[in-house]
Amino acid sequence: MKIALIRKKALIYNIKKIQKLTNNSRIIAIVKSNAYGHGSKFVTRTLKDFVDYFGVSDIEEAHKIVDDGIKNSIISLMGFINYEELKLASRLRLEVVVHNHEQINILEKEKIKFPIAVWMKINTGMNRLGFLPDQAIKIYNRLKKCKNVRKPINTISHFSSANIQEPYLFDFTQLQLDRFKKFIIDKNGKNSIASSSGILFWPSSHLRWVRAGIIMYGISPKFGRNGREFGLIPAMKLKSKLISVRQFKLGQTLGYGQNWINNRKKTYIGIVSIGYGDGYHSCDSKNSWVLINGRRVLVIGSILMDMIFVDLGERLCDKVGDEVIIWGEKKFPIEEAFKGHDVSCLYRSVSQLTSRVKRKYI
CATH class of the missing domain: 2.40.37.10 (Lyase, Ornithine Decarboxylase; Chain A, domain 1)
Structure with missing residues (x-):
C-alpha cells in the first residue's frame, strides 16, 4: 500500500544538470544512508557510468556497495575507526577520509595489504571533523611519509552554512573557502569542499571535485526554495x-x-x-x-x-x-x-x- 517510486530518469537528469552547473567538475555521488532512502543498489547501478566516485558514511556501507558489484572508486567519509576496518578498506581498495590523530597512528603503526588512498580533512570552520589549519601542514607531512598511504594526499573540507545568504554567514563561508584554497596551493592531490549547497550557491568552490548529495535526488538544500527552481527533478x-x-x-x-x-x-x-x-x-x-x-x-x-x-x-x-x-x-x-x-x-x-x-x- 505504501510505495516509493524511484525514477531512474530523474537521477540521470539531475546528475547531468549538476555537471552543467559545475562546468563538468568531477562528481562524487553521495549515497550514504541507503542513498538518502532511495536504495543504494539501484542508485549506484543507475549512476555508475555518469560519476567518478561514490561517497558513503563508513566502511560498512562501502563494503555493501562493493558486494553489489560496483567498480567505481568509493570514499568512506568518516574513514575507519580501528585496525580491522583499515585492513578491510585496504583489501577492498577503498579510499578513506582521515580526520583524527588516532587514524594516523594506526596508519603509521600497522601493516595492511595495499597502501590506501586518503583524503585529509581540513576543519575550516564546521568544527565537526578534521584538522585545524594550523595543524594541517604537520599532519600532511606525516601522511606523506607514511608507507601505508598512497600518494598524492587528497584534501577535503565541508561548509557549515553555504545555503544561507545572511551577510555574516556568507562572509564565514568565504572564510572557509579561503582557508581551504590557501592550504591546497602547490599540493598535487584531489581537492573537494563543495557539496550540494556549494554546488548551487558557490561556483568558486567547485574546484575539480564536487560532492553531490541531496540535490542528486532533486531536493533543495535551501530553506524556502524547491529543487525545481534549480532545474532539478524529484527522484x-x-x-x-x-x-x-x-x-x-x-x-x-x-x-x-x-x-x-x-x-x-x-x-x-x-x-x-x-x-x-x-x-x-x-x-x-x-x-x-x-x-x-x-x-x-x-x-x-x-x-x-x-x-x-x-x-x-x-x-x-x-x-x-x-x-x-x-x-x-x-x-x-x-x-x-x-x-x-x-x-x-x-x-x-x-x-x-x-x-x-x-x-x-x-
Missing part, C-alpha cells in the same frame, strides 16, 4: 491510500490525548496508511500536507505508528481507497509537503523511510 514519489473517511461535528476530538478538536460545524477527516513506523514524522511540529485528488490537504493531530489524520474539508470529495501523494508529484515536491520546515526535515524524511515502504524502481 522519489511516495504514495499511500485513504483507509477511512468520517464526518466530525463541532467539538469532536481525535487521537491520543484528544489533541485535535474540530472547530467547524462539520468537517470530514481521513486516515492515511502511513506513520512513524514507515519513517513519516512531523519533524519540528509545524504544518505538513499531502495531496489527495489534486488538492493539498492538511495533516492534523499526532503522527501514529501506522496512520496519519488529514482534514478533508467540509465537502465530501474523497473516498476510501483514493490515492494519497505524500510527496514527490511534479507540482507537489517534498519541499511543498513540509513547507516552512527546516531543510533538515527533508533530509530526515527521505533517509528514514523504513523497509515497510516498498521501493519500486522505474
Whole structure:
C-alpha cells in the first residue's frame, strides 16, 4: 500500500544538470544512508557510468556497495575507526577520509595489504571533523611519509552554512573557502569542499571535485526554495491510500490525548496508511500536507505508528481507497509537503523511510 517510486530518469537528469552547473567538475555521488532512502543498489547501478566516485558514511556501507558489484572508486567519509576496518578498506581498495590523530597512528603503526588512498580533512570552520589549519601542514607531512598511504594526499573540507545568504554567514563561508584554497596551493592531490549547497550557491568552490548529495535526488538544500527552481527533478514519489473517511461535528476530538478538536460545524477527516513506523514524522511540529485528488490537504493531530489524520474539508470529495501523494508529484515536491520546515526535515524524511515502504524502481 505504501510505495516509493524511484525514477531512474530523474537521477540521470539531475546528475547531468549538476555537471552543467559545475562546468563538468568531477562528481562524487553521495549515497550514504541507503542513498538518502532511495536504495543504494539501484542508485549506484543507475549512476555508475555518469560519476567518478561514490561517497558513503563508513566502511560498512562501502563494503555493501562493493558486494553489489560496483567498480567505481568509493570514499568512506568518516574513514575507519580501528585496525580491522583499515585492513578491510585496504583489501577492498577503498579510499578513506582521515580526520583524527588516532587514524594516523594506526596508519603509521600497522601493516595492511595495499597502501590506501586518503583524503585529509581540513576543519575550516564546521568544527565537526578534521584538522585545524594550523595543524594541517604537520599532519600532511606525516601522511606523506607514511608507507601505508598512497600518494598524492587528497584534501577535503565541508561548509557549515553555504545555503544561507545572511551577510555574516556568507562572509564565514568565504572564510572557509579561503582557508581551504590557501592550504591546497602547490599540493598535487584531489581537492573537494563543495557539496550540494556549494554546488548551487558557490561556483568558486567547485574546484575539480564536487560532492553531490541531496540535490542528486532533486531536493533543495535551501530553506524556502524547491529543487525545481534549480532545474532539478524529484527522484522519489511516495504514495499511500485513504483507509477511512468520517464526518466530525463541532467539538469532536481525535487521537491520543484528544489533541485535535474540530472547530467547524462539520468537517470530514481521513486516515492515511502511513506513520512513524514507515519513517513519516512531523519533524519540528509545524504544518505538513499531502495531496489527495489534486488538492493539498492538511495533516492534523499526532503522527501514529501506522496512520496519519488529514482534514478533508467540509465537502465530501474523497473516498476510501483514493490515492494519497505524500510527496514527490511534479507540482507537489517534498519541499511543498513540509513547507516552512527546516531543510533538515527533508533530509530526515527521505533517509528514514523504513523497509515497510516498498521501493519500486522505474
